[in-house]
Amino acid sequence: MIQPSPSASPYDILRKMTVIRGDITRQRVDAIVNAASTSLLGGGGVDGAIHRAAGTRLLEACRQLGGCPTGEAKITLGYKLPASWVIHTVGPIWRGGDQQEEQLLARCYRNSLLLAEQHHLRSVAFPAISTGVYEFPLERATHIAMTEVSQFLTSHPAIEQVVFVCFGEESYRCYIETLAEIQIAS
Numbered sequence: 001m002i003q004p005s006p007s008a009s010p011y012d013i014l015r016k017m018t019v020i021r022g023d024i025t026r027q028r029v030d031a032i033v034n035a036a037s038t039s040l041l042g043g044g045g046v047d048g049a050i051h052r053a054a055g056t057r058l059l060e061a062c063r064q065l066g067g068c069p070t071g072e073a074k075i076t077l078g079y080k081l082p083a084s085w086v087i088h089t090v091g092p093i094w095r096g097g098d099q100q101e102e103q104l105l106a107r108c109y110r111n112s113l114l115l116a117e118q119h120h121l122r123s124v125a126f127p128a129i130s131t132g133v134y135e136f137p138l139e140r141a142t143h144i145a146m147t148e149v150s151q152f153l154t155s156h157p158a159i160e161q162v163v164f165v166c167f168g169e170e171s172y173r174c175y176i177e178t179l180a181e182i183q184i185a186s
């Protein structure tokens with residue numbers, strides 16, 4: 001007899017989501033997510049930090065991938081990083097909000113987690129995608145990140161831990177407040 005799969009409670013989902021202040025390149029998780037550009041050939045910000053920490057083999061691996069469209073995600077090994085894998089996703093450049101930026105940002109989170117699930121990974125760390133050079137408004141981006149991740153976790157129980165790694169005080173505060181709002185609402 002087929003048993004219905006038990007649906008996770010909002011409490012179970014929120015327990016899997018953690019906010020920390022720190023450097024994503026130091027995270028001991030199965031995969032860290034990179035906020036890359038469509039070329040996947042490195043850059044500044046978190047992308048630059050990940051490439052520096054992983055070593056030159058990461059760039060060689062990225063060259064084989066042939067770029068990545070905005071909202072999509074691709075995966076490589078982590079090389080010298082403590083994380084075994086790097087999921088490279090390309091966030092939207094903020095252009096005022098009427099160029100599908102919100103949907104594209106949501107797709108970055110969803111596609112990154114789908115890739116993690118396909119590779120049987122259990123723990124994933126995200127930076128605040130698009131909120132640096134790409135200038136996506138922080139509060140909107142944070143809300144999209146947390147909503148999308150919590151929705152994904154509701155229907156994909158294999159992912160056990162998602163860590164949101166905030167580099168600066170402002171994004172840390174915003175993430176903590178947003179997580180509290182989601183907790184109250186659920």
Ligand code: AR6
Binds near residue numbers: 022129130134135167
């Ligand atoms: N760990 C965690 N978060 C970090 C780190 C770090 N080591 N370094 C920066 N951040 P950004 P984007 C935060 O600009 O806006 C690159 O050149 C940062 O404070 O890295 O998606 C790519 O090649 C901010 O909150 O990414 C692309 O061309 C967040 O990471 C472009 O920038 C994202 O900032 C992507 O722009």
